[in-house]
Amino acid sequence: MKKRLGVWVGIIAVALGWLAFRSERVVVADAANVRPGKTVAVVGDDAVGLLGVLSARQMGARRIIAMSRHESRQKLAREYGATDIVTDRGDEGVARIKELTNGIGADSVLECVGTQESMMQAIRSTRPGGYVGRGVVGAKNEPMTN
DSSP states (O other), X not given: OHHHHHHHHHHHHHHHHHHHHHTSSSOHHHHTTOOTTOEEEEEOOSHHHHHHHHHHHHTTOSEEEXXXXXXXXXXXXXXXXXXXXXXXXXXXXXXXXXXXXXXXXXXXXXXXXXXXXXXXXXXXXXXXXEEXXXXXXXXXXXXXXX
């Protein structure tokens, strides 16, 4: 019973994440200019962040870096297409993403938390000329370039 309940909670979380994701004019992955063969980082591992991982995979991203500190969400992120998991935050998180991308940064970063700190991390994790999309309900999803 407990396992079945966990599955339903996961399904509901993804459904709510999808609704939150679609509630703005532009899907966050579109706003971040996710393209086939590119590297995408996702800041945040709640339902919207996990949906960002799934969207990046479906849009053809070659590498998807999920930023997550929660083991259960890391597992879901991997199932949804994450190729790498970064557990660090702040300067250490940015350094880890730069390390994984040979010092360049991600082509696209999906910011799915909604705090100033997470937005700064997203911007600093993006390569020069890259894009940041904000996956937060109420955010204006206009493309931002670094």
